[in-house]
Amino acid sequence: MSDTLPKTEQTDELLSSHNYDGIQEYDNPTPGWWNWLFIGTIVFAPVYVLWFHSPVRENNLQTQFQTAMAENLKLQFGDLKLEPTGDNVLKYLNDEKWLDFGKTTFATHCVQCHGREGEGVSAPNLTDDSYKNVKTIADIPKVVSEGANNGAMPAWTKLHPNEIVFVSAYVASLRGKNLPSTRGVEGDEIDPWPEPPPREPSETKPEAEVSG
Ligand code: HEC
Known part of the structure; x- marks a missing residue:
């Protein structure tokens, strides 16, 4: 193709056929270093994806992130020394992070009797407003620690x-x-449960600012 293009009179170089309002450009090949850089990015991309995001590589970025978050949660858990009181239960009633934690504990130990969603199987429904052993929110941790109905x-x-x-x-x-x-x-x-206390500002900071 390129040798059918017209040559400029002055420089003898090939002109490309583009012509925009009389402005023309030489038909020079892209420089070698540019080509190699380009090929380099193509070679690099799959290596990068496989290394950092591959689902087959066990320690990919996502797992590293999750491990770091779990480690951080453990540190935070260790820093909390909570008495199982009604006030503390109320304090965490709107705290999604720790509610999720509680949900995991519930899934591990409680669902076989209380049902996957707490709807009740061989034990009472925990999603309605009626309770056998609970009169105030403080009775929940009490029943959980001490049991009820002779075990x-x-x-x-x-x-x-x-x-x-x-x-x-x-x-x-x-x-x-x-x-x-x-x-x-x-x-x-x-x-109804009392109104939970307002969250302290330090507790509503984004995750990233919570230091371990
Ligand atoms: C082996 C079955 C079983 C397991 C496991 C179990 N529960 Fe219960 N739970 C019961 C029974 C039965 C009752 C009702 C006791 C009664 O009749 O007074 C009950 C009652 C309760 C109550 C009081 C409900 C009310 O109406 O007064 C709470 C709160 C509760 N359970 C929480 C939990 C939590 C949290 C877990 C997991 C850590 C758990 N339970 C695991 C059987 C179980």
Whole structure:
């Protein structure tokens, strides 16, 4: 193609056929260094993707991120020394991060009797407003630590006090979902939970600013 293009009179170089309002350009090849850089980026891209984002590489960026977050959560967990009181349960009632933690504890230890969503299987529905053993929010961690009905509800002595607070907060958060249940209404309807305290500013900082 290129040798059919017209040559400029002055320089003898090939002119490309583009002509924009009389402005023309030489038909020079791209420089070698540019080509190699270009090829380099193409070679680099799959290596980069495979190294950092590959689902087959175990320690990819996402796993590293999740591990770091889990480590950070553990540090934060260790820093908290919570008494399983009603006030503490109330304090974490709107704290999504720790509610998620409580949900995990619930999924591990409680679902076989209380159901996947707390709707009740062999144990009462925790999503309605009626409770057998709970009159105030402070009774939730109490029932969880001490058990109820002669051990039909086991005493969870092996749980860390922080965990009791978080799983209790999760249980308290289930109230009002009123999920369909095979269990009838059990116990008495109780007063709504008190208003949770406002979150302290330090607790609402973005994750990245929380130092370990
Ligand atoms: C082996 C079955 C079983 C497991 C596991 C279990 N529970 Fe229970 N739970 C019960 C039973 C049964 C009751 C009702 C006790 C009664 O009749 O007074 C109950 C009651 C409760 C109550 C009080 C409900 C009310 O109406 O007063 C709470 C809160 C509760 N459980 C939370 C939990 C949490 C949190 C876990 C997991 C850490 C858990 N339970 C695990 C069987 C279980």
